[in-house]
Amino acid sequence: xxxxxxxxxxxxxxxxxxxxQLEHDLDQIAKVATVMVDGDVCQRILTPRALxxxxxxxxxxxxxxxxxxxxxxxxxxxxxKTLMRLAQLANYPVDVxxxxxxxxxxxxxxxxxxxxxxxxxxxxxxxxxxxxPPIMQKVLEFGQRVGVEQKSGYVxxxxxxxxxxxxxxGLVEVVSEIRPNARExxx
Amino acid sequence: MWILRxxxxxxxxLAGACHAQQLRALQEYFRPxxxxxxxxxxxxxxxxxxxxxxxxxxxxxxxSFHLVVNSKASADYKLSVRFPLPVDVYREWxxxxxxxxxxxxxxxxxxxxxxxxxxxxxGNKIAGQTAQAFWVDLWIPANTxxxxxxxxxxxxxxxxxxxxxxxxxxxxxxxxxxxxVTLDNNSYGTSWLVNQYPKTLAHFDESAASSSGEGQxxxxxxAYHRIFYENRGTFHQLGYGHAGKVDPEFAPELAGAxxxxxxxxxxxxxxxxxxxxxxxxxxxxxxxxxxxxFMYLPVNPEWPASFLWWGEPGYEAEFVNVLSExxxxxxxxxxxxxxxxxxxxxxxxxxxxxxxxxxxxxxxxNNYFRVYHRMLEKAIPLNSPVHFAMRADTSWTAAQQFxxxxxxxxxxxxxxxxxxxxxxxxxxxKQHGDxxxxxxxxxxxxxxxxxxxxxxxxxxxxxxxxxxxxxTVDPGPDPWFHLNGGDLTLVYSGExxxxxxxxxxIRLKLQRNCLxxxxxxxxxxxxxxxxxxxxxxxxxxxxxxVADWSNANAKLPAKPILDWNNADFVDALKPxxxxxxxxxxxxxxxxxEFILYRAGGAK
Numbered sequence: 127x128x129x130x131x132x133x134x135x136x137x138x139x140x141x142x143x144x145x146x147q148l149e150h151d152l153d154q155i156a157k158v159a160t161v162m163v164d165g166d167v168c169q170r171i172l173t174p175r176a177l178x179x180x181x182x183x184x185x186x187x188x189x190x191x192x193x194x195x196x197x198x199x200x201x202x203x204x205x206x207k208t209l210m211r212l213a214q215l216a217n218y219p220v221d222v223x224x225x226x227x228x229x230x231x232x233x234x235x236x237x238x239x240x241x242x243x244x245x246x247x248x249x250x251x252x253x254x255x256x257x258x259p260p261i262m263q264k265v266l267e268f269g270q271r272v273g274v275e276q277k278s279g280y281v282x283x284x285x286x287x288x289x290x291x292x293x294x295x296g297l298v299e300v301v302s303e304i305r306p307n308a309r310e311x312x313x
Numbered sequence: 314m315w316i317l318r319x320x321x322x323x324x325x326x327l328a329g330a331c332h333a334q335q336l337r338a339l340q341e342y343f344r345p346x347x348x349x350x351x352x353x354x355x356x357x358x359x360x361x362x363x364x365x366x367x368x369x370x371x372x373x374x375x376x377s378f379h380l381v382v383n384s385k386a387s388a389d390y391k392l393s394v395r396f397p398l399p400v401d402v403y404r405e406w407x408x409x410x411x412x413x414x415x416x417x418x419x420x421x422x423x424x425x426x427x428x429x430x431x432x433x434x435x436g437n438k439i440a441g442q443t444a445q446a447f448w449v450d451l452w453i454p455a456n457t458x459x460x461x462x463x464x465x466x467x468x469x470x471x472x473x474x475x476x477x478x479x480x481x482x483x484x485x486x487x488x489x490x491x492x493x494v495t496l497d498n499n500s501y502g503t504s505w506l507v508n509q510y511p512k513t514l515a516h517f518d519e520s521a522a523s524s525s526g527e528g529q530x531x532x533x534x535x536a537y538h539r540i541f542y543e544n545r546g547t548f549h550q551l552g553y554g555h556a557g558k559v560d561p562e563f564a565p566e567l568a569g570a571x572x573x574x575x576x577x578x579x580x581x582x583x584x585x586x587x588x589x590x591x592x593x594x595x596x597x598x599x600x601x602x603x604x605x606x607f608m609y610l611p612v613n614p615e616w617p618a619s620f621l622w623w624g625e626p627g628y629e630a631e632f633v634n635v636l637s638e639x640x641x642x643x644x645x646x647x648x649x650x651x652x653x654x655x656x657x658x659x660x661x662x663x664x665x666x667x668x669x670x671x672x673x674x675x676x677x678x679n680n681y682f683r684v685y686h687r688m689l690e691k692a693i694p695l696n697s698p699v700h701f702a703m704r705a706d707t708s709w710t711a712a713q714q715f716x717x718x719x720x721x722x723x724x725x726x727x728x729x730x731x732x733x734x735x736x737x738x739x740x741x742x743k744q745h746g747d748x749x750x751x752x753x754x755x756x757x758x759x760x761x762x763x764x765x766x767x768x769x770x771x772x773x774x775x776x777x778x779x780x781x782x783x784x785t786v787d788p789g790p791d792p793w794f795h796l797n798g799g800d801l802t803l804v805y806s807g808e809x810x811x812x813x814x815x816x817x818x819i820r821l822k823l824q825r826n827c828l829x830x831x832x833x834x835x836x837x838x839x840x841x842x843x844x845x846x847x848x849x850x851x852x853x854x855x856x857x858x859v860a861d862w863s864n865a866n867a868k869l870p871a872k873p874i875l876d877w878n879n880a881d882f883v884d885a886l887k888p889x890x891x892x893x894x895x896x897x898x899x900x901x902x903x904x905x906e907f908i909l910y911r912a913g914g915a916k
Binding site for chain 2: 184186187189190192193194195196197198199202203206207210211237238239240241242243244252254308309310
């Protein structure tokens with residue numbers, strides 16, 4: 127019995143993470159992300175053609191926006207690699223997702239890059255764009271990092287992404303789970 | 314006279330009591346409803362209620378029919394079947410179908426005989442139910458003596474017994490083990506199993522990569538492979554998501570990075586795939602132990618190589634290291650009966666990667682396939698007995714991909730409509746040794762029963778190797794009382810009936826019976842003219858000619874493919890699909906009659 131208790135004491139922290147520590151780690155990553163993510167490159171990811179299809183709904187084809195979704199490979203890859211490196215600042219599963227408002231669609235935002243654990247507190251599976259959540263709107267307007275715990279078991283920190291004109295052009299969602307699910311989100 | 318006159322009411326009462334229940338049968342394509350009728354979509358001329366069953370079938374196959382017990386009075390019943398060959402009986406569940414607010418039988422719950430039941434069925438909760446239906450499978454082993462076998466179904470209640478004679482004429486022909494058309498049933502991940510089997514997986518902790526309950530999960534996965542295999546299908550389960558997350562049991566555990574990346578453990582992967590790849594998971598099935606013929610590898614842009622190194626030497630090092638180890642491991646295990654597929658399912662709209670792996674629309678995305686093909690060639694020895702294949706699922710740019718990725722892709726899964734616009738591509742691809750399948754959906758329960766046979770037959774007529782139903786294990790949140798058409802499933806969770814695994818559906822059984830007929834038909838081509846057989850089959854199926862099944866001369870939109878949308882596709886396909894509208898429910902029965910006749914079972 128003693129041996130079992132000792133094992134549990136060692137094993138549990140490996141599965142379920144301490145929330146305070148998690149919030150601290152994610153905040154640190156988010157802080158670095160604001161410095162490291164290049165907003166100008168991010169602005170080149172979505173192609174003008176894709177944006178056109180998102181903005182102009184095709185009444186004959188509800189899937190036309192998704193079918194025409196396209197990105198600039200180089201801008202996407204460069205940014206994704208930065209996000210992946212940021213996630214490696216923690217030694218447990220963390221995703222750093224990029225979100226950007228849509229030019230020409232006030233009040234709407236879209237996730238531009240997701241990462242390997244497919245975690246997010248905001249993305250509804252399959253949605254190409256969505257209304258900007260008020261908490262994201264706040265980050266885009268005031269440029270402050272904010273912690274979010276709206277989805278049970280998840281912790282996120284949102285941080286602004288700036289371009290060379292010092293404009294806030296997007297935000298990162300640095301996200302993890304207190305108890306990561308090895309099978310969730312594989313669809 | 315007085316005695317007779319006064320006895321008459323008593324005699325009528327007795328007669329009425331003797332016939333409190335009625336036992337009747339229907340041919341397999343006429344599905345019963347819970348009120349003593351036939352479902353509207355199958356209610357056509359030829360839909361006859363039968364007082365006896367008289368079937369013909371080849372050896373190595375099933376013969377099937379519906380048994381229906383009608384009763385206006387609420388009572389308890391017992392069903393038994395006496396027959397000299399193996400018999401499987403299933404109770405048919407009547408689903409309330411939300412799209413048209415009608416009842417359809419579909420899920421089949423295995424029934425041990427004698428089987429006790431009530432009408433109305435308290436579990437099915439149908440107001441005014443007056444009929445309970447059963448699906449009966451007669452299994453004819455390949456070594457059965459060809460002759461007529463006789464038996465009977467008996468339903469008994471307090472008011473007496475009713476019998477229904479069953480005669481099965483077994484012809485000498487044997488249905489080949491191998492199918493003429495591979496009917497593939499597709500699925501994604503494992504989280505749906507957790508949702509559908511809360512009791513069975515009660516001890517399974519899905520959040521953990523390795524836990525005490527994973528044995529039950531693997532057992533369930535094998536059960537899904539078995540149910541499709543037993544019904545002449547294959548089962549594909551994709552083990553990764555659109556941004557590259559891999560379910561733990563679908564990939565070996567990796568360690569290290571860059572040139573040091575290697576497989577740290579095969580344990581969970583081998584427990585999952587070992588019995589499927591050596592065939593032992595299919596021991597004790599009627600079709601016998603055989604390895605699964607196809608399997609998705611977990612390879613995606615984020616596995617085994619980290620996308621962090623894409624375009625750098627480290628990406629190739631990680632990819633080649635792990636794929637080489639896989640080849641070696643599979644070779645050492647003698648897993649040489651399976652085609653291991655490098656298949657990319659992701660789409661850029663799901664924001665994981667900058668290119669479409671599935672249904673490429675932008676031609677430049679083909680370059681990524683070339684890179685993976687080059688790395689795969691580097692990883693796999695030229696003379697390896699283990700079979701790896703680059704697979705592409707394609708629609709928009711199919712014709713372009715056939716040209717541009719010749720020699721890169723060896724396994725094509727093509728939108729059926731798109732492929733038929735380019736019929737010359739099929740022989741050209743097959744000449745290279747490529748596998749060619751088409752893909753599509755699953756007919757909803759409210760469609761005419763015969764619709765489930767259309768894609769398998771069309772595949773055979775157009776000489777493609779297989780057909781994929783893209784989702785076949787998602788019955789929706791409440792399939793028992795609010796089925797949403799059932800067009801995403803061919804099986805149901807058995808948990809409601811204390812069965813810790815999937816139960817089949819009528820549509821799955823109809824499809825199986827069609828596939829066994831096609832296998833027999835295909836075998837006939839070795840001695841008969843295939844062209845003549847095809848003409849007669851399509852004439853009987855829907856009064857068409859083989860030329861009607863081609864769509865080579867379709868009028869396509871005269872604009873670049875990037876300017877097409879789904880509506881253009883649908884419009885371009887409409888004239889072709891119209892040729893297959895309004896199928897008769899007995900269309901396949903006419904085809905089967907011909908196949909059995911040509912196989913030597915003349916009646």
